[in-house]
Amino acid sequence: MVVPCPAPVRSLLLTLVCLVAVAQPAAAEPASREAFAFAVELVKGSDPDMRAVALERLRDGLAGEAYSVELAEKVLPAVPPEVQVRLISALAGRRDAAALPGLVSMAASADESVAAAALRAIATLGAGAQVPLLVARLEGQGPVHDAARAGLVAIQAADVSPRLVAAAADATMPAASRAAIFEILAERRDRAALSLLVSAAKADDPELRAAAMRGLARLGGPAEVPGMVAGFLAAQPGKERDDAERAILAVCGAGPELKPAAAEIVTAYRAAAPATQQTLLPLVARIGGPDALAIVEALVADPDAARRSLGLTALSRWPDAAVKDRLLGLLATTSDDGERRLLVGTLIRIAPIPNNGLSDAQRLALLADTMKLCSTDDDRRRILERAGAIRTVETLRFIVPSLDTPPLAESAAKGVVELAHQQKLRDANKPEFTAALDRVLAVAKDPITRERAERYLQGKTWERR
């Protein structure tokens, strides 16, 4: 039994010493009952140092379900909010689900920091049964929403996923909350949500559609492409459709993975009505591949000017250099200025793309061939600035002569410094780069270009900004 110390005791420490000295643990209580009582006293007290020590002890020691319940249901409501936040954190650290009922009460606190701390702790200790509570706090913005969202991403138990998917499917919930759950499911890499996301990709609500497509971009694969195509078609032209296209591209991947996804898109295109085909055509072209090329070629060859224009526009979106010869061929035969600009612009875009199927020498040769076909200095300038993406000394030799052509000099200077940024290339061809950079300083007016040239000449690097 515990004999009371003389009051008032001079310090909390002495209180503890007294308790320890005279206490005889009751048979029904754990040996640490006195320590627990004293820790609670320190938590309730006004000394922040001692409170910190006590909270550490409660977090890492003094184990026991009864203690967790007492802390959560009796101590927690009785301390000020700033202490509540810290005690809630300690309760989460105890990893004892017995504290959950008390924490659930605190989640309703009017103090946002307390409610947010409680939600974080509930997510740490909870399971599927706590999902509805966390979902309910997703509404709005602020620390409570953020805590609920982070909690739903982090909460771990086998029954969490079905409850989250069910909540996401609940049409009575606000669209913003459902959209948030879509994103949470994607962050959890929860593939059980795929069919729901596919179905939501073509929902009436644009917020839901967009969130579903973002989720599919992270979770989906070729099997989801048909559903995502439906989402693409449901998207409003403009940003939503552009984002939808990016989501599909993300799912399609690259290399061998691309083939089945591309086939799905081509299949969807072929099965679509003409008006829908027109909407899908940019996507078909953006994916590329032989089947898509056949579709585009048929349009380019169409005697109808509008359909040919659609085909050429599609060709201009091609992802790699597979269509370079076709573009050069069309350029050689067309007399339409608009078509020429489109085709030249496409060649300028695709030629320097890394991993576009061409070697460095082939990429540079294509750029050089395109240069010969350019009819405006604007196009020539674009070529010179993009040439820096082909990191060879031959590219430097291609660019340098343009430093002496005043309308092109500034762009050529940019191309030179971009190449010079590659230190290994620069060091391996130092005399040529030194001469080129000296020439850049003689002709360039752009301050950044000049600064870069000066730094590279001094053997320094330059930080992009």
Added chain:
Amino acid sequence: MAIDPASLDAPFAALAAFDWGGDANALAPLDAAVVAAHGDASLTADLEKRLASVLGSPAPRAAKHYACRKLSLIGTAASVPALAALLADKDLSHMARFALERYAAPEATAVLRTALGSVEGDLTIGMLSSLAAKRDAASVPAIAALVKGDSAVAAAAAEALGLIAGPEAAAALAAAQTSGAAAESVVDARLACAEAFVKAGRKADARGVYEALSRAVGDAPTTHRGRAVRMACQRGLFATIDG
């Protein structure tokens, strides 16, 4: 693979002349021999004898450092005298201690204890460090005698007692008359002793230290250090009563 000791004549000759910046490859056979000596008492004894003889020779300092490093791996009581002879040498004392700290032979601890009374200044701090590393309870009285005033030696002695721990060390620390940084080292060492008591299950001893330190620091310390000590004591007290 058995190693013929005669094959090490040339490497030992190279060692006798070895200096920093020299060809370390010439010593590679000695490295291999030390590895091969594991479980080979005859080879171990031969290597130990020849390495110890380097210590007493006019060989460069680098060669003696090398010999100390190798002796730390294979040394026995037989080479303790050669190392003990270096303990008062300001250039070689630390490498001799490096080897002796790793010796299992009690003779190694004994020579460190003896040296503690005969060296001065930084070399004394070195001996304290090595005796603490060996957790040598027998040297507590000698170390305790150094915990006085405010000096680097006093601080090092207090730290050594904290590492050695035990009732004698704790008592010596409690009785120490120190000031300044040395006094802070004494407090740290007493906390270390108390933690060692807790780990050893001697909770009453631990509680005694924590209570004494708490009383000394008071209820409302004004310095950061004072607050830290008070919190450390509180943590310790919890550890003594939380089963």
